[in-house]
Amino acid sequence: DIVMTQSPLSLPVTPGEPASISCRSSQSLLHSYGYNYLDWYLQKPGKSPQLLIYMASGRASGVPDRFSGSGSGTDFTLKISRVEAEDVGIYYCMQALQAPNTFGQGTKLEIK
């Protein structure tokens, strides 16, 4: 199975400041078609997860443009340009290249 490793696991951020989460995979997530099969999800407290980013850099419908995804191969990053109070929750990366899909451990973002 592909192992996904996120860092940091805890991320305290001041509102208005930027934030960045790293996700590394144990194998390349680059498909022969040129796509990276890496998604980012946010799970707000007490809620179902929601899709933020698909295929490493595609922003899901309704997701604010302060969220962006980048990276290729085994190294990926989720960036929030200016954190808002509503962004608190646990962020997960997930690889969808091969079954079983696997998630990172999660990064808990909290407001300072």
Added chain:
Amino acid sequence: QVQLVQSGAEVKKPGASVKVSCKASGYTFTDCYIHWVRQAPGQGLEWMGWINPNTGGTNYAQMFQGRLTMARDTSISTAYMELASLRSDDTAVYYCAKVLLGPSYYNYGMDVWGQGTTVTVSS
């Protein structure tokens, strides 16, 4: 609007089976795969498998092989997840989510999730 509505909470004894439903609305049911993901109390997300509602084809995580069955009823746009031989460590919230695959295997991610179904396994 597009939504997935799951069945209600379940309490089961060890060794029993549980069947969770996931009713889709607002889109063409057979156009999107349905994935199942679970989350044990205080833990992260764990992928279980998917079903292709168009063909009925399935793909399960190896750790659930032999205990997990996914099915669908296209007449009522509903997917099902059945887990057998329940153990205490199967206690979790179970989610369904839909995934649209585009041309050349382009994957648009799990863009709509159900509200979750709590399954408690206890003697």
